[in-house]
Amino acid sequence: MFPFSFEWIWDLSHMIFMGGLVYALTIIGIGMTYCILKTVVDTMHGKGGGQQH
Template sequence: MLPIVFEWHWDAGRMVFMGLLYFALGIISLGLLVAFLKTLLDIYTGAPTEEHH
């Protein structure tokens, strides 16, 4: 069930669920954005890379 479905009724349980869902998706997106920006920063500044074993 999604909020765009015609028979969706907003109640407290669904508001909490959707709030937590969007919060979790926001945290995941923020983590991916930080990793992407750090990668770009390392590429453009020529930061030395660590050797992996």
């Protein structure tokens, strides 16, 4: 999975596969980080208190 494991080869297959994985994980990670940070900011500004969705 990582370049330091002995089966790792810097070839096209690894780059495409791991590139796709990192791409997906990055989007998921950034998306969730954004949601949580915005929620913290919103909550600190007093949004959503006692509201029903």
